Amino acid sequence: MDDKKIEIVLADDHALVRNGIKAMLEFDHEIRVTGEAGNGMEALEVAKAMKPDLLVLDIRMPVMTGLEAAAKLKSFSPHTKAVILSMHDSEEYVLQALDAGAFGYILKDTDKNEFVRALKQISSGSKYFSGSVSNVLANRLLSNRSSSVPPAKDDAYNLSKREKEILRMVVEGKQNKQIADSLDKSVRTIETHRFNIMKKLGVNNAIDMVNKAVKENLV
């Protein structure tokens, strides 16, 4: 990384923007812009020819967007890493960039030093998302995790300890007879519990009870 410049191809449909970024980047002597492109399609071709370390792609470009290009980059120049440059930190774009296999998502209002640092970091193998973009990432991560462990409202239905225990067994596919045996209670008792649990959960059949229990992590 130190004995050889980081080679970058820049893709943005505005020549002026490209020039500005290029000047900014080449101010750093570890970076060299080896090619430019005005749209995603062109970017892929240039990348194929130049095999740069990084392909910096504006999102909004004619013919082919930066996101589409990023997704196709692997088959044009496998070792080149796509970096998305964008004005917006919209969740949709960010997630699309992730899906497209981009190694970075940098906002256009990032300051120069940060930008250079980001590119160096990406070229050294890790990913980089502008700080405020990581907001999206964090939220998505949280919602992902929490979809498996939601508010844990658990107590919202105020199931008693016994009821939770029985619900758990029902969720495991145990039948009343089995549950009754393993708790050493009568089947009728278990039935009553199930009935009460369903009433508390506001459902009308066993399967919905199980679905709800699983979805809301009541077990």
Added chain:
Amino acid sequence: MDDKKIEIVLADDHALVRNGIKAMLEFDHEIRVTGEAGNGMEALEVAKAMKPDLLVLDIRMPVMTGLEAAAKLKSFSPHTKAVILSMHDSEEYVLQALDAGAFGYILKDTDKNEFVRALKQISSGSKYFSGSVSNVLANRLLSNRSSSVPPAKDDAYNLSKREKEILRMVVEGKQNKQIADSLDKSVRTIETHRFNIMKKLGVNNAIDMVNKAVKENLV
């Protein structure tokens, strides 16, 4: 946010570090450091007294770590947002910070401007994770997404199209009568299908059938 300074309490066990950060932050006239603490426990007490906008916590502190303090902050000062300050971008720490409800995770090598910008952003409600920390977030997100859509072996049991359709409805909690009505078939037919589906899945009751269908994403 503009008419009133952002109030911050700083917690780090090294007074020198606190002073350095304090000087750096107060250079910005929108920020004011209203309290300091030398460990997590102290930080919580100071936060309780000062009700600052942000509580900036070093991870490694005696008595109580910054992560522990962040997790408990809500009950000491609900509107205060925890920001973790760390030297390491280890996945474990970052994820713990997320779990603890931190609004930010900032690396100590972040430059001054970036740091100030991050704090402002956090105080305005969004989250902020240092660019290189988002590497962790992105990776985790990617692995999460793919784990949520497993092998999708789907065809392993070679259910017929009709069987899959009925299984889907069963999973949705529909009863045979409803399914029969909506498909305009007899209840007996649906029963037969269910029976055959269970045989193919190798389960002995409806709940296990549903569990298996959900777990293995057969719907």
Added chain:
DNA sequence: AAATATTTACGTTTTATTACGTAAAAAGTA
């Protein structure tokens, strides 16, 4: 100790499911 909540349990009736066997249209494939 009094009030409240939980756990246990039975009775009855209705509805749903499970478990097999059998089999004929209908659709798809060789």
Added chain:
DNA sequence: TACTTTTTACGTAATAAAACGTAAATATTT
């Protein structure tokens, strides 16, 4: 066309579950 799979369907019998009502023995909390 011949063969196979899928979808449809009935019969019968044994279980299981659901839907309500009622109520006593325990625990828990105040």
